[in-house]
Amino acid sequence: MIVVGAGPTGLTAALELARRGIGVRLLDAAPAPFAGSRGKGLQPRSQELLDVVGGVTDRLVALGRTDLRVRRHEPDGTVRDEPGRDTTPTPDTPWPTTLLIPQWRVEQVLRERLADFGVAPEQGVRVDDLTSDDDGVTVATSIGTLRARYVVGADGGGSTVRRTLGVSFLGETREEIRMVVADVELEGLDRDHWHQWGAPDPVPYSWVALCPLPASPTWQLQAGPLDDREPDDAVLAEIVAARGPRVRLRRVAWRSVWRLNVRMVSDYRRGNVFLAGDAAHVHSPAGAQGMNTGIGDAVNLGWKLAAVLRGADDTLLDTYTAERLPIAAGVLGISAELSGQAMWARTAAQVRTTSQLDLSYRDGPLGDPDTDPDTDGPGPRAGDRAPDAPADGGTSTVFLRRREADWTVLTTDAAARVPGTVTVTVDDPATYALAPGEVVAVRPDGYVGRRGTADEVGAWLAPLLARVQTPAGH
């Protein structure tokens, strides 16, 4: 396997393959990992998806923050704090809040976990061209020609893989909607708030946000609209100094000018090549969805590739586009809705949507055609997120037990068995609304696969299972 691009999407894809014992090379054109903050919100669903790779989410949580409140600095000089959100975990949702953490830190933690499986990104290796045939993919790179059964193109918005495949990237670029994004060190502002300034009339740099990045001396600065000047150190110093008499810029660690670019592909697969993350969809950063959607793509694709490489039916790979394309379309919609809307004006429903906890594959090809996708039955249905729940008489949880194997079967009957799965006895049948004799198969990516009797679930599962079972390798 070759994964192109070692951003959050490529690192997650490589981790999902490597921890299942699949040989993977992770190629990245850049000489070193990206140092800028960019995405700084890790959504609750991403925290759940990464938790199954034991240790990743604990480490991220230790290096991030969930308690930072938005402080609005009004044009008349008054200050108002956004009410804090409830961050209390519940038995079915251990991480209910967006984790504030710079993207470079997420990538660092993923790289460290990937190293546990003997894989390191190969920095400075550029992919220039590729050709997919019946048996695999030939990849032309700056270190020579490589060959792989499958390739994942996670090489970002300007994806060479996407262009080489001729997959169109439909949407629009709005050159006039720009902002400067920078990591800066400064003095004179408290680090317990995400400071935001706005003005009713948008004059240059009337909108400014300064967010302290946890476990780091830096802040992420976002400011707009831009004027004709290059946002160099002098301009950034001016923006920062205008925040208050004691506020001063000390150092600029990274800076970039961001332009609104809203685009997505029409297909995630061409032959044996798959697109994931920004290579497949880009949009406004409002709502903190980009990195998270890339992680979601990688988790959806990773187990399917691993299963097919181990002998499962190849048609499983077609479910990747079918499941993830509607998700990307939805993300483009919510990020457009939130773009230009003040953070403090977000409704509870919008916050819930951006948490990604309600994303579902019910209507996809792995959904259950025998249940009405529009009706909420009791408990999660096929394609819905499989929530956490206490298990094994209070000694474990569903999420913890999911670390042991790709497929788990939840039941109230400890004797229930489905071939190729690990049985988990849930203590709280209410979360899953288990009827007597019913079991729930949970997919390797944490969504409900099927509900039914053990025999029904076993028959449905058989073609999806890898013929060669390997330990999940956590």
Ligand SMILES: Cc1cc2nc3c(=O)[nH]c(=O)nc-3n(C[C@H](O)[C@H](O)[C@H](O)COP(=O)(O)OP(=O)(O)OC[C@H]3O[C@@H](n4cnc5c(N)ncnc54)[C@H](O)[C@@H]3O)c2cc1C
């Ligand atoms: C200001 C800002 C704020 C944001 N806030 C958030 C947020 O809060 N939450 C969120 O989820 N997202 C956010 N995002 C979006 C997020 O940064 C992106 O969605 C994310 O980086 C996408 O990850 P990726 O791995 O798909 O691509 P990238 O991070 O772009 O990684 C692609 C990698 O591919 C490599 N590459 C490129 N071409 C080649 C080639 N030919 N050969 C080999 N390697 C190649 C690159 O070197 C790079 O390392 C924000 C973005 C910006 C700009």
